[in-house]
Amino acid sequence: MSGTERSAGVTVQVRTRDGSYEVIVERGVLRELPRLVNERVRAERFAVISDDNVAPTHGRAVMEAGVDAGCDMALFTFPAGEASKSRKSWSVLTDELLDAGFGRDSCVIAVGGGVTTDLAGFVAATFLRGVPVVQVPTSYLAMIDASVGGKTGVDVRAGKNLVGAFHPPRLVVADPEVLVTLSLAERAQGLVEAFKHGAILDSAYFASLEDRVVDLLAAEPSASAPAVARSVELKAAVVSEDEFEGGYRQILNFGHTLGHALEAASDYELGHGSAVALGMLLEARLGERLGVTEPGTFARLRGPLEALLGPIDGASVDPEAAATYLRTDKKVRGGQPRVVLLRRLGEVDPGEGWSHEVPQEALVEALAAGLEGS
Ligand SMILES: NC(=O)c1ccc[n+]([C@@H]2O[C@H](COP(=O)([O-])OP(=O)(O)OC[C@H]3O[C@@H](n4cnc5c(N)ncnc54)[C@H](O)[C@@H]3O)[C@@H](O)[C@H]2O)c1
Numbered sequence: 032m033s034g035t036e037r038s039a040g041v042t043v044q045v046r047t048r049d050g051s052y053e054v055i056v057e058r059g060v061l062r063e064l065p066r067l068v069n070e071r072v073r074a075e076r077f078a079v080i081s082d083d084n085v086a087p088t089h090g091r092a093v094m095e096a097g098v099d100a101g102c103d104m105a106l107f108t109f110p111a112g113e114a115s116k117s118r119k120s121w122s123v124l125t126d127e128l129l130d131a132g133f134g135r136d137s138c139v140i141a142v143g144g145g146v147t148t149d150l151a152g153f154v155a156a157t158f159l160r161g162v163p164v165v166q167v168p169t170s171y172l173a174m175i176d177a178s179v180g181g182k183t184g185v186d187v188r189a190g191k192n193l194v195g196a197f198h199p200p201r202l203v204v205a206d207p208e209v210l211v212t213l214s215l216a217e218r219a220q221g222l223v224e225a226f227k228h229g230a231i232l233d234s235a236y237f238a239s240l241e242d243r244v245v246d247l248l249a250a251e252p253s254a255s256a257p258a259v260a261r262s263v264e265l266k267a268a269v270v271s272e273d274e275f276e277g278g279y280r281q282i283l284n285f286g287h288t289l290g291h292a293l294e295a296a297s298d299y300e301l302g303h304g305s306a307v308a309l310g311m312l313l314e315a316r317l318g319e320r321l322g323v324t325e326p327g328t329f330a331r332l333r334g335p336l337e338a339l340l341g342p343i344d345g346a347s348v349d350p351e352a353a354a355t356y357l358r359t360d361k362k363v364r365g366g367q368p369r370v371v372l373l374r375r376l377g378e379v380d381p382g383e384g385w386s387h388e389v390p391q392e393a394l395v396e397a398l399a400a401g402l403e404g405s
């Protein structure tokens with residue numbers, strides 16, 4: 032099949048308090064975007080929001096397809112990078128939309144990675160008290176994680192993602208073909224969350240990712256399309272069960288309690304994917320030591336994660352700095368940090384409300400021990 036033909040894709044339904052939305056994962060589907068959007072959103076004007084890496088390629092393609100189909104569309108851009116996920120970018124974009132005369136009959140189309148889907152989603156959540164958003168994720172991370180589940184927001188001085196809103200999209204359209212322009216490093220970082228989905232929910236999926244690491248890193252659509260579809264199915268099932276993170280949704284935080292601490296301690300030098308990979312390994316080993324996680328799980332995770340990222344030793348992060356972060360993390364203040372522990376590969380231990388309260392000393396010890404002696 033040539034790259035321009037359409038292949039049968041997968042459509043996943045995500046339930047929300049107010050209804051549901053679809054996530055369409057399909058090669059070449061971006062060319063259908065105007066029709067898909069028009070079928071689901073009643074809007075007169077469309078604001079396409081992209082960062083300045085993605086705007087000239089995929090942002091423009093979305094714009095051109097829309098204009099060709101007779102839609103009233105304008106493109107708004109901001110500088111690429113996590114630093115743009117800020118109140119400042121939010122205020123610039125909302126002012127630009129107002130200056131351009133966008134009203135309540137408008138719809139935001141976010142085209143980009145997770146920074147764009149979070150930022151543009153938050154613009155949509157707040158613009159004139161809320162307009163619809165269509166998410167068009169272009170990175171692995173945005174396709175399998177950030178664009179599904181309705182969380183939007185910005186980073187603030189006190190921490191990442193601390194100001195935001197739940198604003199479920201009207202539609203998510205993921206075209207795995209766009210991943211070919213994503214850098215190899217970004218592909219590897221994003222794919223860590225796919226392995227996480229397998230680790231917490233589906234050991235057969237984990238094994239299938241392991242088998243195709245090379246093709247996934249190459250963004251070969253015969254590998255990326257089914258992986259994105261399966262990860263979306265798994266994440267959609269979780270967020271449909273627990274839209275507002277009351278309990279079950281926490282399982283998605285596997286690897287993240289220690290991962291976030293490592294990421295922050297490295298001053299964000301360590302990519303999120305690398306930090307979460309190390310966090311998954313340390314949390315798996317912690318689970319084994321606590322007698323919660325089946326012995327051998329740590330070793331089972333390590334091989335494929337190293338195939339994806341190269342050797343993982345954690346030596347680059349100062350465990351003391353990570354421990355300090357654990358003690359001051361805004362999200363755990365007033366209580367002990369909670370950790371999601373596996374029972375075995377593909378299954379989370381229910382613990383108490385899907386996580387375990389682990390004394391900070393044990394976590395600090397887990398960090399300090401690193402991966403030595405494993
Ligand atoms: N809302 C949620 O539930 C949720 C979940 C996970 C992560 N996130 C957020 O997602 C963000 C990280 O997402 P990310 O890793 O996609 O970062 P990103 O949006 O910064 O994208 C990474 C880089 O890749 C570029 N890029 C994206 N798609 C491309 C493509 N197809 N071709 C070429 N370049 C492309 C971007 O311009 C950027 O330079 C973080 O801010 C994180 O907090 C949100």
Ligand SMILES: [Zn+2]
Nearest residue numbers: 224287303307
């Ligand atoms: Zn993550």
